[in-house]
Amino acid sequence: MGIPLNQMARIGAYIVKNEIRRVPRYPLVLMLEPLFRCNLACAGCGKIDYPAPILNQRLSVEDCLSAADECPAPVVVIAGGEPLLHRELPEIVERLLAKGKFVTVCTNALLLEKKLHQYKPHKNFNWSVHLDGDQTHHDKSVCQTGVYDKCVEAIRVSKAAGFRININCTLFNDAEPENVARFLDTLKPLGVDGITISPGYAYERAPDQQHFLNRTATKTLFREIFKRGRNGRNWDFFQSGLFLDFLAGNQTYHCTPWGNPTRTIFGWQKPCYLLGEGYAKTYKELMETTDWDSYGTGNYEKCADCMVHSGFEATAVRDGFKHPLKLLSLSLKGPRTSGEMAPDISLENQRPAEFVFSRHVEHKLKEIGAAKTGTEHLTDAAE
Numbered sequence: 001m002g003i004p005l006n007q008m009a010r011i012g013a014y015i016v017k018n019e020i021r022r023v024p025r026y027p028l029v030l031m032l033e034p035l036f037r038c039n040l041a042c043a044g045c046g047k048i049d050y051p052a053p054i055l056n057q058r059l060s061v062e063d064c065l066s067a068a069d070e071c072p073a074p075v076v077v078i079a080g081g082e083p084l085l086h087r088e089l090p091e092i093v094e095r096l097l098a099k100g101k102f103v104t105v106c107t108n109a110l111l112l113e114k115k116l117h118q119y120k121p122h123k124n125f126n127w128s129v130h131l132d133g134d135q136t137h138h139d140k141s142v143c144q145t146g147v148y149d150k151c152v153e154a155i156r157v158s159k160a161a162g163f164r165i166n167i168n169c170t171l172f173n174d175a176e177p178e179n180v181a182r183f184l185d186t187l188k189p190l191g192v193d194g195i196t197i198s199p200g201y202a203y204e205r206a207p208d209q210q211h212f213l214n215r216t217a218t219k220t221l222f223r224e225i226f227k228r229g230r231n232g233r234n235w236d237f238f239q240s241g242l243f244l245d246f247l248a249g250n251q252t253y254h255c256t257p258w259g260n261p262t263r264t265i266f267g268w269q270k271p272c273y274l275l276g277e278g279y280a281k282t283y284k285e286l287m288e289t290t291d292w293d294s295y296g297t298g299n300y301e302k303c304a305d306c307m308v309h310s311g312f313e314a315t316a317v318r319d320g321f322k323h324p325l326k327l328l329s330l331s332l333k334g335p336r337t338s339g340e341m342a343p344d345i346s347l348e349n350q351r352p353a354e355f356v357f358s359r360h361v362e363h364k365l366k367e368i369g370a371a372k373t374g375t376e377h378l379t380d381a382a383e
Contacts (some may be wrong), residue, residue, distance in 0.1 A: 034081075043206065082108055129155060166195065198308050201214065257296065297350075298349065
């Protein structure tokens with residue numbers, strides 16, 4: 001069981017409350033990115049390609065707490081960049097837990113051993129360590145030798161200190177099912193509590209554009225992986241069974257971009273964790289002014305091959321709520337790994353991609369420059 005029972009119960013009650021009230025759009029997970037700077041430069045990452053003045057920006061403790069107050073999601077995932085580079089992260093985590101949130105910190109684990117003493121084990125807190133496969137595969141994925149060994153040692157130390165540990169595994173088109181299955185087999189003996197697995201998103205700013213999976217390749221890959229582990233039942237996933245069934249090509253799902261609203265140094269990101277097409281000043285503005293129907297597979301070119309958990313997990317969770325027998329059957333049998341796949345969504349009428357990255361960067365740099373000038377002016381006046 002990858003997801004703790006208390007977390008399942010709380011999230012279940014939250015979903016029931018929103019469904020009874022017929023709330024059309026409600027979030028499950030708040031994605032906090034308090035900084036974009038990272039101590040790795042992975043070939044498949046599209047999150048750190050910003051000028052230094054932007055990489056030097058941080059969300060303050062109060063910014064992070066305010067975001068959690070604005071957004072009613074019961075779960076907060078802190079990502080980045082590398083969040084352990086944020087000096088105030090221990091206080092952010094502690095105060096989010098005090099608010100009753102379930103908190104996950106996503107980390108590449110390079111600094112985890114060094115900073116572990118700044119955190120305390122808590123039933124609602126876990127580390128999510130980025131690990132894309134075995135030693136050879138992971139070091140290649142993060143473009144640095146020795147990272148896998150540091151991750152494994154950090155996991156051992158963290159488990160010995162009493163922390164929950166999940167693995168965040170992203171797969172690309174060079175993933176071999178036999179190798180992936182063998183890697184997943186190694187995680188339970190290591191003490192890992194749960195696994196989050198997903199295909200990578202084809203970030204337009206990622207240095208390596210050659211290794212992203214398309215939808216057909218994703219489904220085929222996951223069927224081949226799952227069949228090597230009793231239809232996936234050998235492994236403890238920190239995910240909905242219906243999302244895994246979707247990865248195996250057995251569900252036709254539209255994404256739920258508002259399921260994981262994202263707060264960064266730019267503001268509230270439109271429309272989702274993966275796409276920065278615009279920004280809102282408040283969560284309320286994000287929910288009320290985003291044209292949700294213009295995004296998603298079949299609607300927008302940038303979403304064509306996306307099958308990432310941040311977009312589809314909320315869809316799967318809501319489907320499981322509405323069809324509990326389907327979810328129960330999956331928990332007993334696991335995802336189907338043979339036979340005809342569910343029909344895919346037509347891309348015939350999707351609108352073309354818009355490229356807005358440079359515009360947002362230019363606007364943010366002007367904002368940073370203006371703030372700096374204002375500070376200098378106030379200093380001069382004080383003198």
